Amino acid sequence: MREWRAMVARYRTPLSILAVLVLIALGFVAMQQLTRELHFSQVRAALHAVSAWQIILSIAFTALSYLTLTGYDVLALRIIGRPLRWRIAALASFTSYTLSHNLGLSLLTGGSARYRIYTANGLDGPDVARVIGIASATFWSGVVTVAAVALLARPGPIDLAGLTIPAAASHAVAAIILVVVAALVMLCGGAKGPLRVWRLSVPLPSAGQALSQIALAVLDTSAAAAALFVLVQGADPALLPAFILAYALGIVAAVLAHVPGGIGVFEAVVMAVLPGDRSIAFAALIAYRVIYYLLPLAVAVAILAWREGVRRRHLLDTPFSARLIRDGRAVANGIAPLALSTATFMGGAMLLLSDSLPSLHARMGVLVAIVPLPFIEASHIAASLVGTGLLLLAPGLYRRLDGAFVATRALLLAGAAFSLAKGIDYEEAIACLTLAAMLQWTRGAFYRRSALTQVRLSAGWFSAVLVVLAAAVWIGLFAYRRVPYADDLWWHFALKGDAPRFLRGMLAATVALIAGLAWWWMGPAPTVPDDQPVDPATLDRPLALADRTDAMLVHTGDKRMLFDDSGDAMLMYQIRGASWIVMGDPVGDAAAWPDLLWRIRDLADQAQGRLLLYQVTNRVLELAIGMGLHIVKYGEEAIIDLPDFTLDTPRLRSLRKSERAAARRGLSFRIVPAAAVAVVIDELEAISREWMDDKGHAEKGFSLGHFARDYMERFDVALVMEGERIVAFANLWLTDNHAEASVDLMRHRNDAPHGTMDYLFVHIIQWAQQRGYQRFSLGIAPLSGISGRRLAPAWARAASLVFNHGERLYGFRGLRSYKEKFAPRWEPRYIAGPKGIALVRALRDLSRLIGRAPAAS
Known part of the structure; x- marks a missing residue:
């Protein structure tokens, strides 16, 4: 059953298209039977x-x-x-x-x-x-x-x-x-x-x-x-x-x-x-x-286009700083591109369906006196090609691409001209010109500078195109069912040769559709920054200024880097599907953070992607709000202020007893410098494999470290020894400026004595305290500290429900309870991203990133 579901998920798009094709065929077969006498x-x-x-x-x-x-x-x-x-x-x-x-x-x-x-x-x-x-x-x-x-x-x-x-x-x-x-x-x-x-x-x-x-x-x-x-x-x-x-x-x-x-x-x-x-x-x-x-569609498009144009012209009259924020929200909330893409699609359908119907002979008699017959024949085929082009460009308008806007406007103007030249169809010409005017009025909504080949054609859009083409073919076959088919029809050119014009127009439209789809499917992949290895020397400057230890995630090898012009700051991100996911706060000089975040925002937007900032702190919130992102609380990070830390307080009584009991069992603590980790790496790997097998876990990535030799040998490692035998370890994340210390991987043997991890943490904290570090991070408790009151947002109520009742899925409460043993203070961490279903999709892509660790080396 699982393999069947996986196969269905893998081929969901072609299966959806196949199902729609079957339904389209059944519908038109039924219509053919019902109208066979008409x-x-x-x-x-x-x-x-x-x-x-x-x-x-x-x-x-x-x-x-x-x-x-x-x-x-x-x-x-x-x-x-x-x-x-x-x-x-x-x-x-x-x-x-x-x-x-x-x-x-x-x-x-x-x-x-x-x-x-x-x-x-x-x-x-x-x-x-x-x-x-x-x-x-x-x-x-x-x-x-x-x-x-x-x-x-x-x-x-x-x-x-x-x-x-x-x-x-x-x-x-x-x-x-x-x-x-x-x-x-x-x-x-x-x-x-x-x-x-x-x-x-x-x-x-x-x-x-x-x-x-x-x-x-x-x-x-x-x-x-x-x-x-x-x-x-x-x-x-x-x-x-x-x-x-x-x-x-x-x-x-x-x-x-x-x-x-x-x-x-x-x-x-x-x-x-x-x-x-x-x-x-x-x-x-x-x-x-x-x-x-x-008719209602035309009214709706006109209303939306007018509102969009008026709003954008009003924005141009506001100060630049206010316009920057408001324009971003207007773009996010505007629905004119959606309406105009639908209208463009219907315009393309109009041209194709028109070419399937017989022309009005009275108008053709007037037209032939003005232009020669070859020009009329060519205009008929050209109108079919324009209609097909409009069908294919409609998704680009929905994505707000400037290239789609320019191409659609040009095709609409051409469609108006060809409508007049093929049969004085002034009604179609007026529709094309009106739609072109609406596009021009709302031109500011189409701002993304991205190649048309990067438009993602969904099964829905593709099915709609097939419906239009099938309808055009069926209408033509219905209109000319009295005309007997012969091979020379394809080459018959005459003023009243409507059936041959239909055949040539549909052939041209079909070839253009196949060519367009092949161009999309075989075209280049969406443009993203090159994922090239970063020179370690370029990391030294921002890491030297880092005051948070999660900057060490730069060494996991599964992220891209974006540096500011001075090289004093960077941010870590990765692209999964259409999601551009930034890991944590930018690293380095805080003065460069706004520029970095706006740059990644622009890059994601140009690539038609959705931006998600993951596990950011209060320092990023104001910037994220100004960028038009939706803020969601993710959880809380446990922080210990090391200058004031002491075990001799009532709040740490249970931790103190656990540490001392472990010490009486003969455990000892040792720090192995990064340069010497290679000496014990085989034993550490065996412990890690034993721990992973016992827990049934797989290595994670992106927001967590993973056991790989080259990664582990970058950091000092804290060991818990039982005699000369290692029973537990943790690699240390330490900032150069001694602002923060924390641990990454924490693993132990199955037969490690009770209290081993308490013993390990206490001695790491004391070791960092003695070396002048200012705080120690115990990591994040996901979904912690989120209020689930009746009037709280829906996401907050859902998060609170999962935190309080989702222990079977993940030990949310247990994780927080363990960190509470150290009496930390709790600092909030946030997710900033798009709203609605786009946020759900971004979080889905994030979970896939985290669930897949890079290959071990």
Whole structure:
């Protein structure tokens, strides 16, 4: 089972793409079967028959649906006890649903939009997750309730793609659904506490709030269904129950299929269930896609682009120091790049789909009098290539790449020109020019100077591109199904040669897509600083100024170094995935720390990475906040002030007794200088291996040392001897300026006498005290000192819970209790990084770094 899970995890991306490909194929095969008797002329005639009043009514119901959708978020915010102004909730809801409706990828698009808006207004990640969860529950409650009511209202049996369901069975299912919904409302009213989903606590609504949720969802679903129903030419009101049922089933199928935008799946289910003329239904579905999906998307993109442009121009009028901080936050919180990347993707889809449809012959007659036929043919292929390019550039806009911005703007201008040159499609030209203007207005949002080959194409983006290409191919095959295929079609050039133009355009788009993906996959890896060995001499200056012993981690060999221009300061970091993880405070001259931290921030940002500062102290907090990083307390470090240390105090009574008992058993203490460690290294290695085998541990890395001969021989080593036999050891970390001493690896034999480690620590501390060191670090107690009070942040409550009840996972409390024996003072240590899911991913990469020690030498 473990091997199977590992294989699935390893091939998750190709398996996801394969699953989407299968679903896309099934959807379009179903559409092909459902429309096999239809012809393009019938659908076009049905579209032309849609009146202006039908369109106005559809737009009105669409507006009502989206207005009701904003109530989902308003109510969810009240349920979790974090109400916001309606306009904020409305903006989050509207942009979230418009983006996710069109692209699918709800976590990437809709969830990301909500997260950026709500976190900018004081909510944290878990709060946003609660809002999304409650809004999703509201949506599903409306869908199932509307479907159940439609089932009850339908008098006869249901014919679903050849499967007949008796009326009695459908009525029984509907009644059960309504009883379950009523029971859930009553359960919410009688609940005594929140619902716990994994580690997330979700407040349950009251009975009144639950009824409000259902009422909102029913109104939304009904309005959305009505927006489609009024577009069906000559629709009989008696068919309304069947129509609502078809609509609800189509929505469910589209969501469960996870096909981007539900394209093909939604249409296939609605046409399979809905009785009547399928050409009229198909035409209504096409118009519905434009009105309910694309029109709100255009409005949302325009709103977000305008807000982004206004905000950035306002920032330019502020003082530089304030602008530096505010601009960083604006970039982090802005969602215009997300919206514009979605709009760019849809623009590319528009050009591809347009090239699959027959041209308007009246316009072509005018065009051919202006430009020659070869130019028209070339423009048609060029428009297909532009559309494919826009699909591939959309992820670059999402990543805020300046190169993607320049290339997209150029392609949009070219797309407008080619749209006019291939058939006077001025509607497409206006859309391209409008989108180019929006990009120009928000140009400051695309600031990352990074190669386009470094854009990471996710399975979601790739699936969306495949959906568009598949839709374009299917629409072309549907439009020209009366044209018999022949090899010479590829070389047929004529004013009315729409089918040959479709074949050539799709071939060009497919070749361009394959070439683009090959360019991405076979291109150079993301640009990162060279991981080259550091000259030991360059380390001497910053290490000489170090006042913390964790600077010795520079010798573990698993980190990169970034030096300031003078060479008096450095920081240690490593790159794992998209995470740039800095280990501890910078080392050396504190005056150079701000420059170092801003440099690593810029490097990570240019590489589209996320920066994480790990185990930093109070000295870095102000800088981290100014860099726009989110601060999380990691734990506390135990510090002993050596000038005042003495065993002869009541607080150290138990430690004193343990040390003296170990001494009576014949133990002795010895320091081996670094130059002489090679003499005892074989015995130390045997002890280390015995200790590791007994504990079942593996060597760690990054934030901890590891047993390697070249590493151990750099440091003095403290030994506990039983006669002439070594029973325990620890290598010493010592700063040159005698500011701090500590230990790294601490290992002992399985048969070491009781109290051996207490004896070792006491004598190391006394040895360091005698040599004038100012403090001794006992290391960090993770998750220690974090308050888990009711009003504390969610991460703090979770950390407190793990600290107090997670002893089986890791000895958090036991580790702190052991350090408490030395009566230390506790200093806080922090993690500074991105917010939300990005922080979780960075911590995942950090755990992988720590869990993998460099190869021993």
